Amino acid sequence: MSNLEELKKAIQAEAQSAEFPIDVPVYESAKKDPTMPILYYGNLKSNVCFFGRDLGRDEVMAGQPLIGASGTLVRQGFYRAMYKENTNDREKLMAVCDRLLLTNTVPYKPPENKAYGVRVKRRFRPFVEQLLTIHWQGNHIITLGTEAFKWFEPYTDKEEFNQFWADKDHRYEKSIQVTLTATDNEGKSFQKQTLISPLPHPSPLNQRYYRLFPAMLQARLAQLEF
Template sequence: MTDIQQLLTEIQQEAQSAEFPIDEPVYRAAGLEPTQPILYAGNLESQLCFFARDLGKDEVFARQPLYGAAGKLVRLGLYRSMYGKEPSDDRDLQTVLDRVLFTNTVPYKPPGNKAYSEGVKKRFRPFLERLLVFHWQGNQIITLGNEAFKWFFPYAAKGVAAEFFEGSDRYTASLQVTLQAKDNQGNLHQRVVTLMPLPHPSPLNQQYYAQFPQMLQQRLAEIRD
């Protein structure tokens, strides 16, 4: 197994090996090489991971997943749960990173607001597997939105995750899946994690946006330290 810096290096090498859509103007404006991955933010020893779709403009500038409008809603909910009060400013919200891990299906920003294709997700999937199996120490994952939850379909028995997500209780129920990752010697490692889906907290998601803070608090109440 390798350290996290080696993983980041290998992700960048993969990104440089063949072209795929990256929102290069945003990276240039942020002073970043477009193939530099923004893989995660937070504490690799935390019990809880938030898994979202992909990066936005704010995330590239901050060099952290879940930093924009949706991410701020997540961070605000975490802060309220942790401290039982409102934050004084955005710097207070950064303290939640001590207790959580943030990551995405792909560690790059696609042009516009379009999700990455399955082909791009497949290219970077092995690196996310290694992050979650080898480097992160927790076992509880809150997925944000459909694309984030569907990323985990391959780790459940055929049809099980899809059937779960069709259920009316998908945002209150949980599903165990078995993640898999190969080390540099080709040995397969596994880890059982619990998925706790939530809708994506985007202002465009009118069906759930107003309910999201309460739904998040209900999920956080389930977390085992």
């Protein structure tokens, strides 16, 4: 059994250990075990990770993060940055995942798409830490939305972090460095310097930024190698 399979089984065991909100009917309609995590999709050797809040219905059905309306915008933007052209071809949009990693703050779908609270995020944080710090080999994370960005607050100076986020005019143009930490199943500690670049969430409900998101994503991707 690979370390990643062990990690997924540990997440499932945690999910089974005590109840927390899961959108069970969506998992049942997808004929999937609600306690089985949908942890990530993509290439663990990639330099870039897109980090979202949590799963939606489309993500549960497909068994991978960021594949619904918002995720499609992300994949289309990444394809455009790679090939300097646009596409709606599903196979081509799936293929870009060879160059990136997709994951979330919690590997489950909350009921009614309401954000998970602090307690749930705290329960699953150690597992996401392991994914990002130990298993993923990259060091540049693009966060999608406020909840995703603020997940990284514990890994840097709190005052510096809050000052960065308070700069509303420039926070989606700048990046902040954090030191990710994780502990594996044997108690060994790991650290990794990682650059966090926030973007607004590309949801159609986010009226302020939805139309601006494609250009903002291109500007972010122009700053890094992938």
